[in-house]
Amino acid sequence: MSVAIVGSGLAGFTVYQTLRRSLEPEQIAVFGIDDDPAAPFRRRAAAISQREMRSESDGHCLATTFPGLSFRSAKKRKSLVPLVDSVRDRYHPSVDEFLDHVDEVRWRSGWDRSMRLNRVERVAAVDAGFEIDGHGVFRHVLIAPGHPGLNVPADLRDDPRVVHAYEPHVHASTVTVVGAGLAAATEWLNALEAGAEVVSVRRREPVRRPLNVPRHYFSRRGLASYHRLTVVERTARLQTLLAPSYPPGRRFDARLERATDDGAFRVESSVNGSEQVICATGFRRGFRHDALLARLVDEHGLETAAGWIVLAPDSTVSALTDGTRTLALAGVSGQWAFPAADTLAGARYAGRRFLQRIRSCRTR
Ligand SMILES: Cc1cc2nc3c(=O)[nH]c(=O)nc-3n(C[C@H](O)[C@H](O)[C@H](O)COP(=O)(O)OP(=O)(O)OC[C@H]3O[C@@H](n4cnc5c(N)ncnc54)[C@H](O)[C@@H]3O)c2cc1C
Numbered sequence: 314m315s316v317a318i319v320g321s322g323l324a325g326f327t328v329y330q331t332l333r334r335s336l337e338p339e340q341i342a343v344f345g346i347d348d349d350p351a352a353p354f355r356r357r358a359a360a361i362s363q364r365e366m367r368s369e370s371d372g373h374c375l376a377t378t379f380p381g382l383s384f385r386s387a388k389k390r391k392s393l394v395p396l397v398d399s400v401r402d403r404y405h406p407s408v409d410e411f412l413d414h415v416d417e418v419r420w421r422s423g424w425d426r427s428m429r430l431n432r433v434e435r436v437a438a439v440d441a442g443f444e445i446d447g448h449g450v451f452r453h454v455l456i457a458p459g460h461p462g463l464n465v466p467a468d469l470r471d472d473p474r475v476v477h478a479y480e481p482h483v484h485a486s487t488v489t490v491v492g493a494g495l496a497a498a499t500e501w502l503n504a505l506e507a508g509a510e511v512v513s514v515r516r517r518e519p520v521r522r523p524l525n526v527p528r529h530y531f532s533r534r535g536l537a538s539y540h541r542l543t544v545v546e547r548t549a550r551l552q553t554l555l556a557p558s559y560p561p562g563r564r565f566d567a568r569l570e571r572a573t574d575d576g577a578f579r580v581e582s583s584v585n586g587s588e589q590v591i592c593a594t595g596f597r598r599g600f601r602h603d604a605l606l607a608r609l610v611d612e613h614g615l616e617t618a619a620g621w622i623v624l625a626p627d628s629t630v631s632a633l634t635d636g637t638r639t640l641a642l643a644g645v646s647g648q649w650a651f652p653a654a655d656t657l658a659g660a661r662y663a664g665r666r667f668l669q670r671i672r673s674c675r676t677r
Contacts, residue, residue, distance in 0.1 A: 316671060317445055319433045320457035321345020322353050323374065324644030324660040328455055330422055331376040331664035335672060338423030344445065348428045351415045353459060357479040358408050361499045366406050367525065367560065370399040372657045374418050376664065382406040382414060402523065436609055442638045453671050455663065457643040461602035464594045466491065469584065478593035484509045485589035492593030493519035494557030498565050500593050505572050512587055513580045520558035526653045530554070539652065540626045548619045554652050606646060624649040627666035639670040
């Protein structure tokens with residue numbers, strides 16, 4: 314066996330689907346601590362009662378963008394509406410539809426035959442590839458460990474009223490939601506729905522956009538200009554792009570306007586005396602918080618910038634990739650190559666390029 318994926322979440326799973334175009338399950342080892350690829354996503358989406366995906370028809374786990382989930386939905390519902398909505402960038406699959414798709418693809422692709430339930434402590438470059446703990450040497454390795462834990466602002470860590478939005482919770486009657494992204498916006502509506510009085514605390518005004526980074530950065534042209542940025546410019550660009558945002562539209566605005574008029578929703582600059590404080594403050598940022606990535610960087614002296622591992626445009630680590638072996642990153646740790654790496658489209662981007670590398674090594 315010559316190919317391994319470390320991390321069995323949605324990014325590793327999406328990369329796996331791309332690899333399956335050329336490789337059999339027995340030729341791929343997937344290391345992870347959960348064999349359900351949707352487990353972390355499922356838990357977090359359930360905690361904030363998210364019902365609709367932010368992504369559109371292409372937010373799926375298969376190797377090619379088309380046919381996407383709108384096509385699947387049109388077939389199932391015997392209706393053209395999902396396809397028409399998709400053309401207008403208005404189609405968003407439900408979370409349930411998406412999770413059904415993951416289950417379907419999991420069984421069909423042979424994922425469970427490739428799974429090895431192990432936490433990986435170390436990936437080390439050796440002559441013929443990469444040694445993964447005591448599990449052998451693999452010529453091509455892609456690491457997709459996901460986010461390195463939930464982020465709670467330092468001044469709130471010891472506050473007994475605090476729960477992170479991605480942890481299970483029910484709403485108290487007075488709630489402060491800290492944050493300004495989609496999880497925060499979803500929690501404003503959830504808490505109002507539960508009859509709570511809601512205070513929003515945010516460091517800056519939320520950005521309103523449909524996808525988590527501007528559409529431009531999903532295109533070949535947008536990416537080409539992103540890849541031309543210097544290290545300093547790219548760091549600054551990523552910091553701007555990854556600021557919290559949520560989609561524009563009446564779904565949020567109408568409810569919030571009504572609640573503001575009724576005195577049930579207001580914005581404040583700091584945490585007040587609410588019974589409950591929900592931190593919709595995302596994840597810890599940077600490879601240093603992930604023991605596997607930190608060790609990889611330290612042991613191999615890899616180039617980094619402000620918490621990101623510096624990658625080639627194809628999401629590989631240049632210092633450890635050549636005509637005989639590949640080390641690539643996917644998911645949030647691939648942001649240096651693809652700003653929206655922490656999406657399904659981003660995982661597909663890394664997966665396709667990983668497979669290209671594997672194929673080009675085979676033909677040498
Ligand atoms: C609520 C929510 C809604 C979202 N909505 C969308 C959407 O609409 N569209 C979209 O495209 N994206 C969406 N995303 C983003 C994205 O799809 C997820 O973040 C995705 O789950 C990332 O997958 P991942 O594999 O990188 O990380 P994870 O799903 O967290 O999986 C990582 C896996 O690797 C394992 N692992 C970590 N370290 C090791 C190790 N050392 N050894 C072995 N295993 C390890 C972990 O245990 C975990 O199982 C959403 C995310 C959230 C939280």
